[in-house]
Amino acid sequence: MTRQLKLGAFLFTPGNHAGGWRHPAAIPETDMDFALYAKLAQTAERGKLDAVFFQDTAAIADDTLADGGRNGYARVSWLEPVTLIAALAAVTRDIGLISTATTSYNEPYHVARKFASIDHISGGRAGWNLVTSQIENESGNFGRDQHLEHAARYERAGEFYDVVRGLWDGWEDGALLRDKDSAIYFDTAKVHRLDHRGRHFRVRGPLNVARSPQGRPVVSQAGSSPAGRDLAARSADLVFTAAVTLDEAREFYADVKTRTAAHGRNPDHIKILPGLLPIVGRSEAEAHEKYQQLLDLLPADLGSKPINRLAGELDLSKYPLDGPLPDLPPNNSALGRQKLLVDLARRDNLTIRQLAKHFACAGGHRFIYGTPARIADEMQHWLDNDGADGFNLMFPHFPAPLEEFVDLVVPELQRRGIFRTAYEGRTLRENLGIPRPASPHAAR
Amino acid sequence: MTRQLKLGAFLFTPGNHAGGWRHPAAIPETDMDFALYAKLAQTAERGKLDAVFFQDTAAIADDTLADGGRNGYARVSWLEPVTLIAALAAVTRDIGLISTATTSYNEPYHVARKFASIDHISGGRAGWNLVTSQIENESGNFGRDQHLEHAARYERAGEFYDVVRGLWDGWEDGALLRDKDSAIYFDTAKVHRLDHRGRHFRVRGPLNVARSPQGRPVVSQAGSSPAGRDLAARSADLVFTAAVTLDEAREFYADVKTRTAAHGRNPDHIKILPGLLPIVGRSEAEAHEKYQQLLDLLPADLGSKPINRLAGELDLSKYPLDGPLPDLPPNNSALGRQKLLVDLARRDNLTIRQLAKHFACAGGHRFIYGTPARIADEMQHWLDNDGADGFNLMFPHFPAPLEEFVDLVVPELQRRGIFRTAYEGRTLRENLGIPRPASPHAAR
Numbered sequence: 001m002t003r004q005l006k007l008g009a010f011l012f013t014p015g016n017h018a019g020g021w022r023h024p025a026a027i028p029e030t031d032m033d034f035a036l037y038a039k040l041a042q043t044a045e046r047g048k049l050d051a052v053f054f055q056d057t058a059a060i061a062d063d064t065l066a067d068g069g070r071n072g073y074a075r076v077s078w079l080e081p082v083t084l085i086a087a088l089a090a091v092t093r094d095i096g097l098i099s100t101a102t103t104s105y106n107e108p109y110h111v112a113r114k115f116a117s118i119d120h121i122s123g124g125r126a127g128w129n130l131v132t133s134q135i136e137n138e139s140g141n142f143g144r145d146q147h148l149e150h151a152a153r154y155e156r157a158g159e160f161y162d163v164v165r166g167l168w169d170g171w172e173d174g175a176l177l178r179d180k181d182s183a184i185y186f187d188t189a190k191v192h193r194l195d196h197r198g199r200h201f202r203v204r205g206p207l208n209v210a211r212s213p214q215g216r217p218v219v220s221q222a223g224s225s226p227a228g229r230d231l232a233a234r235s236a237d238l239v240f241t242a243a244v245t246l247d248e249a250r251e252f253y254a255d256v257k258t259r260t261a262a263h264g265r266n267p268d269h270i271k272i273l274p275g276l277l278p279i280v281g282r283s284e285a286e287a288h289e290k291y292q293q294l295l296d297l298l299p300a301d302l303g304s305k306p307i308n309r310l311a312g313e314l315d316l317s318k319y320p321l322d323g324p325l326p327d328l329p330p331n332n333s334a335l336g337r338q339k340l341l342v343d344l345a346r347r348d349n350l351t352i353r354q355l356a357k358h359f360a361c362a363g364g365h366r367f368i369y370g371t372p373a374r375i376a377d378e379m380q381h382w383l384d385n386d387g388a389d390g391f392n393l394m395f396p397h398f399p400a401p402l403e404e405f406v407d408l409v410v411p412e413l414q415r416r417g418i419f420r421t422a423y424e425g426r427t428l429r430e431n432l433g434i435p436r437p438a439s440p441h442a443a444r
Numbered sequence: 445m446t447r448q449l450k451l452g453a454f455l456f457t458p459g460n461h462a463g464g465w466r467h468p469a470a471i472p473e474t475d476m477d478f479a480l481y482a483k484l485a486q487t488a489e490r491g492k493l494d495a496v497f498f499q500d501t502a503a504i505a506d507d508t509l510a511d512g513g514r515n516g517y518a519r520v521s522w523l524e525p526v527t528l529i530a531a532l533a534a535v536t537r538d539i540g541l542i543s544t545a546t547t548s549y550n551e552p553y554h555v556a557r558k559f560a561s562i563d564h565i566s567g568g569r570a571g572w573n574l575v576t577s578q579i580e581n582e583s584g585n586f587g588r589d590q591h592l593e594h595a596a597r598y599e600r601a602g603e604f605y606d607v608v609r610g611l612w613d614g615w616e617d618g619a620l621l622r623d624k625d626s627a628i629y630f631d632t633a634k635v636h637r638l639d640h641r642g643r644h645f646r647v648r649g650p651l652n653v654a655r656s657p658q659g660r661p662v663v664s665q666a667g668s669s670p671a672g673r674d675l676a677a678r679s680a681d682l683v684f685t686a687a688v689t690l691d692e693a694r695e696f697y698a699d700v701k702t703r704t705a706a707h708g709r710n711p712d713h714i715k716i717l718p719g720l721l722p723i724v725g726r727s728e729a730e731a732h733e734k735y736q737q738l739l740d741l742l743p744a745d746l747g748s749k750p751i752n753r754l755a756g757e758l759d760l761s762k763y764p765l766d767g768p769l770p771d772l773p774p775n776n777s778a779l780g781r782q783k784l785l786v787d788l789a790r791r792d793n794l795t796i797r798q799l800a801k802h803f804a805c806a807g808g809h810r811f812i813y814g815t816p817a818r819i820a821d822e823m824q825h826w827l828d829n830d831g832a833d834g835f836n837l838m839f840p841h842f843p844a845p846l847e848e849f850v851d852l853v854v855p856e857l858q859r860r861g862i863f864r865t866a867y868e869g870r871t872l873r874e875n876l877g878i879p880r881p882a883s884p885h886a887a888r
Binding site: 014019021022023024026028029031032033034038057058059060065066067068069070074076077078079080082083084086087088089090091105106107109110113114116117118120121137140141142143171176177178180183184185186187188191201202203204205206208209210299 | 463466482510512514521522524527530532535550554557560561562564565584621624628630631632646647648650652654
């Protein structure tokens with residue numbers, strides 16, 4: 001059987017292109033309107049996509065706050081994604097629902113509980129995107145003067161994951177008996193305390209949510225630094241990554257699959273999805289015109305803004321826009337994405353202005369404009385050459401580009417036999433082809 | 445115009461009566477089945493109730509864990525209520541959705557954000573029930589060896605509330621412009637940092653969720669100690685309380701309304717709802733039979749279990765079941781409920797066994813069995829005598845007793861003109877008759 005793509009829809013409102021929300025067809029009110037989010041998820045479900053995926057930060061970026069969203073992503077107010085996917089569970093049936101939650105400013109008991117609860121509510125469609133927080137000023141909303149340092153953040157994240165997983169595993173299947181005759185509600189032998197005592201957390205357990213339909217909700221991750229890759233290899237079912245060239249994608253893919261095997265896991269059970277922003281035209285000319293129209297929507301005074309944050313402590317605005325990218329000091333918040341920027345600059349010899357425009361199109365992710373056939377070609381090429389198990393699809397604005405992908409590209413992928421025509425199962429794990437884990441207590 | 449009752453439905457699965465889930469008509473699977481919860485909320489909405497209300501603890505009580513739920517409340521696994529009300533928002537239209545979240549083991553930024561988000565998702569129907577945590581062993585799930593001491597808990601709760609409110613108020617109405625022509629997404633003059641630096645929290649803000657339909661989600665509270673009453677008077681829109689006699693209810697009602705006025709607030713804008721568990725029969729005989737049937741479902745070896753927790757460090761099981769309640773040392777977890785127990789014991793000269801049975805029926809709250817007319821009489825009597833603005837209705841099991849209340853008692857209340865026949869407004873505040881607050885920044 002032909003290997004098939006796994007596809008997520010990255011619903012980053014009001015759009016993944018910094019000028020996208022200004023497009024005449026854009027409905028930027030998607031950021032706060034649940035009915036519009038519901039329609040997006042239903043559209044993705046009509047296209048048989050594996051999951052909708054929600055990024056998150058627990059703060060507004062300072063640059064956005066300062067200029068009214070004028071020069072970068074207009075990411076200032078959006079529905080909190082954990083509550084959002086819970087609500088979307090009630091208005092969808094098959095599609096996976098993945099929300100971000102940070103390990104840096106949360107408690108594992110809350111995270112384990114909320115995602116287990118959503119897994120029950122959705123009948124097995126919940127996913128947790130584990131992040132360690134990307135933007136510095138989240139720290140200020142949680143009593144800290146600065147963001148945890150990169151290595152400490154990953155150490156905490158690893159222990160956080162262990163606790164969450166241990167809480168999920170504390171319940172065996174079939175523990176709830178609800179036996180009216182004997183008056184026994186649950187089998188005490190199938191509910192286990194965790195009694196975790198680690199460096200960052202002490203958590204007794206058990207969780208007050210029974211084992212969920214997926215056994216454990218799907219875990220996704222997006223770290224691309226070595227520490228991020230290793231945590232993903234140890235713990236993730238899905239990896240969302242940024243790769244602009246097939247070579248970069250192949251290197252990442254091979255490395256994460258190898259690391260996964262080194263952790264004693266089956267490398268087929270971790271699915272790697274690079275980001276991809278498709279701009280679909282019925283002809284190549286139409287697609288190019290659409291791409292150009294989006295570029296024209298970027299403000300003339302865009303400057304270096306879309307890449308300033310990746311430069312970390314270096315003030316990029318002091319460098320000539322039409323000059324080369326200077327050497328950057330390591331950036332605590334997003335090491336992996338910073339490397340992507342530097343690699344792109346060096347490879348194509350791009351100026352700061354060109355880099356900023358590039359990053360404004362898809363946040364540093366890959367974008368393609370073209371006909372459905374050309375976009376399908378590119379997706380297939382990466383699938384066939386070990387660059388990807390699928391893609392996390394990004395959209396310049398909402399809702400039209402998602403609808404175009406579903407109506408034009410999905411049928412092309414289906415014709416080629418590289419994408420499903422019906423959901424394989426009832427749960428996100430079943431659709432991804434990742435087995436449902438048993439509680440380790442059950443094996444005893 | 446006649447004053448009307450405000451009514452909440454307290455959906456404490458699998459039931460508020462310790463033996464209720466064993467009733468032949470009970471469906472205890474309500475604890476984990478979203479479709480069943482949805483049906484409960486829709487039934488309450490059919491009855492024009494103001495809100496459904498979800499209690500919570502972030503732990504399983506030790507006694508429940510030890511005996512499989514046999515001798516007390518079978519409260520071991522339930523859907524996490526913040527995610528649950530988000531999902532319920534998508535399948536209801538008018539009814540308020542109130543979830544508990546503890547100030548002792550949360551961060552105010554997360555709580556402010558999630559409830560604001562649900563307020564948007566639901567079109568203005570969200571409520572936050574602020575608690576300081578009732579059961580000791582929550583602490584073990586959050587890295588603490590013991591629960592915060594009562595006064596410290598309330599101090600933290602007060603500051604927590606201030607931060608949440610400040611974050612909600614950081615956005616003025618109309619801040620989101622989304623102006624495609626000027627490329628200005630939001631009005632920076634209408635989004636304000638909080639920069640709170642207090643004893644327990646440092647929070648910069650602003651929240652990344654725009655001002656919600658209710659301005660601020662409804663805040664409810666259930667503390668009955670003096671510290672609890674004072675916090676409610678300063679901050680709550682709704683107060684859920686336990687009172688067995690009209691005298692107790694009147695004392696509480698007058699005290700909280702007086703305290704509210706002392707905080708410069710309109711006492712009409714805080715609604716006081718004692719808990720009430722109605723057992724409805726078509727005749728008095730049928731009602732009594734139903735009450736007796738429920739008592740018979742309590743295990744023979746119930747012992748003192750339903751009241752052990754309120755006794756705190758004193759081991760009640762060492763006292764004769766048919767003897768009087770000994771003097772109790774102050775109980776850190778639930779001072780107010782402990783007082784209720786002691787008052788009841790002293791007033792009616794009840795034995796430990798009798799008290800345990802009483803508390804097993806409605807967790808110490810008031811219960812009535814009778815015809816719809818008799819139950820309506822009692823409700824009206826408290827409403828007319830300044831004992832209550834309405835009630836938080838409790839049910840021995842689900843779903844039948846809620847359906848009976850809606851089908852039999854609600855029409856009786858409506859006939860008397862003391863309950864609505866249609867929702868007055870679109871938001872929970874509008875239905876409660878509590879004004880929508882403006883951001884204090886807007887008044888400048």
